Amino acid sequence: MSGKDPIVSARQVLDHLIAKHDPEASPPPKAIIPHAKDQKAQAAGKLGGLKGGKARAAKLSSSKRKAIASKAAKARWTANAKSE
Numbered sequence: 436m437s438g439k440d441p442i443v444s445a446r447q448v449l450d451h452l453i454a455k456h457d458p459e460a461s462p463p464p465k466a467i468i469p470h471a472k473d474q475k476a477q478a479a480g481k482l483g484g485l486k487g488g489k490a491r492a493a494k495l496s497s498s499k500r501k502a503i504a505s506k507a508a509k510a511r512w513t514a515n516a517k518s519e
Contacts, residue, residue: 492500 495503
């Protein structure tokens with residue numbers, strides 16, 4: 436599969452079929468290309484993500500951190516057992 440958006444690919448196929456069966460039809464409009472993500476928003480999100488986990492871990496008690504870690508390990512092991 437190519438790296439193209441499936442909606443854009445479908446639109447191109449549809450335009451090709453219309454042009455093939457109705458040569459007098461007007462040319463299709465240009466495809467709408469989604470805008471790139473806002474660089475400032477990406478930077479802010481990354482910054483929050485980098486410090487969020489550490490700040491959360493610092494607030495948790497050791498017993499709560501242990502419970503979360505145990506639950507995560509159990510989820511990993513059960514997912515591993517299902518895939519085998």
